[in-house]
Amino acid sequence: MSTVTQPAEEHAADWSAEDDWTAETLRLLRELRAPHRRRRAGQIGYVVYCVLLLAVVWGVLPSMGLFLQASMGADYTGHGPAILAAMPAGIAALTVGCLLLGARDGLWRGPVVPPRESVDWLLTQPVRIGRVLRPWFWMSCAAALGAGVLAAAIGMVALGLTVKVGLPAAFAWCLTGAACVPLLATALGVAVANSARVAGWVRVLTPYASFVVLALAGQSALGADGHAVPLLERVELWSGPWGWAGLAALSPTPAAVPGGPVAAGLLLALTAGCLLLAHRAVGGTLPLAAVRLRSRTASGVMSALLTLELRTARQVAAGAAGGGRPARFRLRAPRHAFLAVPWRDCLALLRAPVRVVKSAMLAVIAVLGAVLAVNAHRGAALAAILVALGFGYGAVAQLLESARLETDDIRRGSWAPYPYPGLMMRHVFVPGAAALLVSCVAAAVVLPLGGVERAALAPAAVPALVAAGLVNACRGASKQHLLMSPAAQSPTGSAGPLLFLAWYAAGPLTAIVLLAVPFTQALHAATASATVVAALTSAAVTGALLRWAYMRARQLTL
Numbered sequence: 409m410s411t412v413t414q415p416a417e418e419h420a421a422d423w424s425a426e427d428d429w430t431a432e433t434l435r436l437l438r439e440l441r442a443p444h445r446r447r448r449a450g451q452i453g454y455v456v457y458c459v460l461l462l463a464v465v466w467g468v469l470p471s472m473g474l475f476l477q478a479s480m481g482a483d484y485t486g487h488g489p490a491i492l493a494a495m496p497a498g499i500a501a502l503t504v505g506c507l508l509l510g511a512r513d514g515l516w517r518g519p520v521v522p523p524r525e526s527v528d529w530l531l532t533q534p535v536r537i538g539r540v541l542r543p544w545f546w547m548s549c550a551a552a553l554g555a556g557v558l559a560a561a562i563g564m565v566a567l568g569l570t571v572k573v574g575l576p577a578a579f580a581w582c583l584t585g586a587a588c589v590p591l592l593a594t595a596l597g598v599a600v601a602n603s604a605r606v607a608g609w610v611r612v613l614t615p616y617a618s619f620v621v622l623a624l625a626g627q628s629a630l631g632a633d634g635h636a637v638p639l640l641e642r643v644e645l646w647s648g649p650w651g652w653a654g655l656a657a658l659s660p661t662p663a664a665v666p667g668g669p670v671a672a673g674l675l676l677a678l679t680a681g682c683l684l685l686a687h688r689a690v691g692g693t694l695p696l697a698a699v700r701l702r703s704r705t706a707s708g709v710m711s712a713l714l715t716l717e718l719r720t721a722r723q724v725a726a727g728a729a730g731g732g733r734p735a736r737f738r739l740r741a742p743r744h745a746f747l748a749v750p751w752r753d754c755l756a757l758l759r760a761p762v763r764v765v766k767s768a769m770l771a772v773i774a775v776l777g778a779v780l781a782v783n784a785h786r787g788a789a790l791a792a793i794l795v796a797l798g799f800g801y802g803a804v805a806q807l808l809e810s811a812r813l814e815t816d817d818i819r820r821g822s823w824a825p826y827p828y829p830g831l832m833m834r835h836v837f838v839p840g841a842a843a844l845l846v847s848c849v850a851a852a853v854v855l856p857l858g859g860v861e862r863a864a865l866a867p868a869a870v871p872a873l874v875a876a877g878l879v880n881a882c883r884g885a886s887k888q889h890l891l892m893s894p895a896a897q898s899p900t901g902s903a904g905p906l907l908f909l910a911w912y913a914a915g916p917l918t919a920i921v922l923l924a925v926p927f928t929q930a931l932h933a934a935t936a937s938a939t940v941v942a943a944l945t946s947a948a949v950t951g952a953l954l955r956w957a958y959m960r961a962r963q964l965t966l
Contacts, residue, residue: 429533429534429535430534430535430536430539433530433533433535434535434539434540437530463558467561467562471565474565474569475568475569478569484569484570485570485571485572486570487570488570488571488572490632490633490634491566491567491570491571491632492571492658492661492662492663493631493632493634493636493663494628494629494631494632495628495654495657495658495663496628496631496641496644496645496651496654496658497624497625497627497628497631497641497644498624498625498628498631498654499585499650499653499654499657500624500644500645500650500651500653500654501621501624501625501628502589503585503589503649503650503651503653503654504617504620504621504624504650505621506589506590506593507589507592507593507596507617507650508614508617508618508621509593510590510592510593510594510596510597511593511596511597511600511610511614512610512614512729513597514596514597514598514599514600514601514607514610515600515607515610515611515728515729516702516705516725516726516728516729517702517705517706517709517725517728518597518598518600518601518698518702519544519545519548519549519594519597519598520541520544520545520548520598520601520690520694520699520702521544521548521702521703521706522540522541522544522699522703523703524703524704524707526540526703527699527700527703527704528700531696531699531700536691537691537692537694537696538690538691538692539691540691541690541691541694541699542687542690542691545594545598545686545687545690548594548597549591549594549683552590552591552593552594553587553590553591555590556583556586556587556588556589556590556591557583557586557587559582559586560579560582560583560586560587561579563578563579563582563586563657564578564579564582567582567660567661571661571662573660573661574660577660578660581656581657581659581660581668581672582656582657584653584656584657584672584675584676585652585653585654585656585657585672585675586653587679588649588653588675588676588678588679589649589653591679591682591683592649592678592679592682594683594686595679595682595683595685595686596682598686598689598690598694599685599686599689601694601695601698601699601702602689602693602694602695602698611729614762615762615765618765618766618769619769622769622772622773624644626772626776627640629776629780642665645665645671646667646671649674649675649678651671652671652672652674652675653675655667655668655671655672656668656671656672656675659672701728702728705724705725705728708721708724709721709724709725712724715886715888716886716888716891716908716912717886718886718912719812719816739751739754739755739758745825746834748824749824749831749834749835749837750834750837750838752810753810753835753837753838753839754838756809756810757807757838757842760809763806763807763809764806764807764842766803766806767803767804767806767807767842767843767846768803768846769803770799770800770802770803770806771799771800771803771846771847771850772850773799774795774796774797774798774799774800774802774803774850775796775850775853775854775866776796777792777793777795777796777799778792778793778796778854778862778865778866778931779854780792781793781796781928781931782862782931782932789928789931789932790924790925790928793924793927793928793931794920794924797869797873797919797920797923797924797927798916798920800869800870800873801873801876801877801916801919801920803843803846804839804843804870804873804874804876804877805877805880805916807838807839807842807843808835808839808874808877808878808881810835810838810839811832811835811836811839811877811878811881811882812881814831814832814835814881815832815881815882815883815884815961815964818964818965827962828961828962828964828965829958829959829961829962829965831961832878832881832882832957832958832961833878833954833957833958833961835878835881836874836875836878836954839874839877840870840871840874843870843873843874844867844870847866847867847869847870848866848867850866851863851864851866851867854866859934861930861933861934861935861936861938861939862930862931862934862939864939864943865927865930865931865939865942865943868939868942868943868946869923869927869946871946871947871950872919872922872923872946872947872949872950872953873916873919874950875915875919875949875950875953875954875957876915876916876918876919876920876953877915877916878915878953878954878957879914879915879918879953879956879957879960880912880913880914880915880916881957882957882960882961882964883911883912883914883915883960884960884963884964886912887908887911888908890907890908890911891905891907891908915953915956915957918949918953919949919953922945922949923942923945923946923949926938926941926942926945927942929941929942930942
């Protein structure tokens with residue numbers, strides 16, 4: 409603990425109370441920043457206006473329409489039992505996911521992110537650190553609370569329509585968990601920034617927590633389908649704050665579990681205690697070096713986002729978050745030159761097993777989407793297939809990091825004895841083999857549910873998704889000019905963002921759009937002929953995308 413508090417103690421030891429210029433310094437800054445503050449207030453007001461407008465157009469008005477239809481005889485209670493059955497595990501999944509996001513955010517940014525000028529100049533002056541940092545902490549708490557209020561409003565509408573719960577009661581009980589969980593995540597972010605030991609545990613536990621989120625989401629889907637496990641749900645509801653939020657939300661419903669008020673009280677008390685500890689840590693034991701690092705990282709990420717360098721933003725955030733100690737694996741060097749690139753790709757995956765874990769988790773979500781598409785009809789089935797293919801591409805993209813690193817700086821490939829496009833083509837072997845292995849495992853798992861024809865669709869989609877990932881890896885420098893392209897301007901607005909999105913995600917968009925219809929038909933038909941058509945479509949798309957990737961790679965060297 410002494411190492412954690414050392415920066416703040418050293419800062420305080422450099423000057424005495426007689427040298428305290430905190431009030432005068434902050435007053436001077438307020439005067440100097442008055443024009444900027446007014447301009448910033450206008451910007452914030454405009455953002456708040458846009459958010460409220462979107463909430464009214466997409467939330468309030470449709471909700472009022474649904475309640476009006478319900479008052480005129482429309483019945484939405486048929487969905488009530490499924491929603492109530494999905495709530496225990498579903499709310500637990502959302503809570504664990506929110507806490508995980510807060511902890512991961514604390515690794516590179518955290519809830520205390522003052523401006524660069526405050527970090528680089530103000531924190532080095534004889535001022536009280538708490539007076540400078542704590543307002544930013546409470547601003548983060550306010551933003552988290554706003555998101556919680558929105559979530560509580562959504563829960564109120566859902567319960568009011570499907571379970572006929574009184575709106576004030578539904579909102580109050582939902583707000584208990586929806587407000588406390590984001591605040592707990594904010595306090596957890598402070599703990600991660602405050603302690604290197606906590607940060608280390610977050611890195612270690614992230615894969616396991618991610619698996620828990622997926623397992624709870626799957627349990628929620630099974631519960632909505634009529635396969636709930638009451639005993640397991642009762643254990644989850646009382647196992648910690650991730651379950652207490654669900655107990656509170658269920659309290660005004662017919663599925664209420666005894667002890668809901670007790671769980672709400674425990675959650676409120678835990679949140680208040682954690683916020684108090686976080687308030688004391690900010691400006692007390694929070695290392696100033698960590699604050700400076702996170703402020704610079706947030707500034708770098710924002711600069712990358714403003715220039716639409718999304719990969720650069722991810723790399724900056726990942727570099728600041730750290731990845732722990734890399735796994736140490738050794739592979740015997742190949743004797744043949746054509747195996748050099750696959751050997752390097754295989755070694756890169758073995759030394760970064762977290763990417764394999766992420767790929768497997770995304771593949772699980774893709775399989776769940778495909779399973780849901782089997783029993784869905786028309787638009788719902790097509791939407792489920794699009795989701796499944798999207799997560800399938802995400803799973804494959806995790807395995808293509810070596811190809812993306814190769815195109816970050818084309819000088820990396822100067823060692824290769826063959827042309828650069830040929831080098832990029834060799835990056836598909838290991839990711840393709842790994843993705844085929846994962847897809848075969850997924851096919852074996854769902855084989856008893858859907859038969860051979862449907863199970864074969866999982867490996868059939870892999871080649872096209874791998875080729876789509878290679879197309880994206882070879883896209884080159886960001887083309888911001890597409891946002892302001894004259895060809896994208898029209899009387900109804902600019903299509904520049906759509907053009908940029910089409911360029912940025914050209915590979916996966918092409919693959920997903922071309923595969924969606926034949927794979928949906930094959931899932932519904934469950935015949936060998938439909939599966940063969942889907943596989944042949946995938947093969948044709950693979951060939952076209954590989955040719956496209958080759959041309960893009962050649963353009964990078966011109």
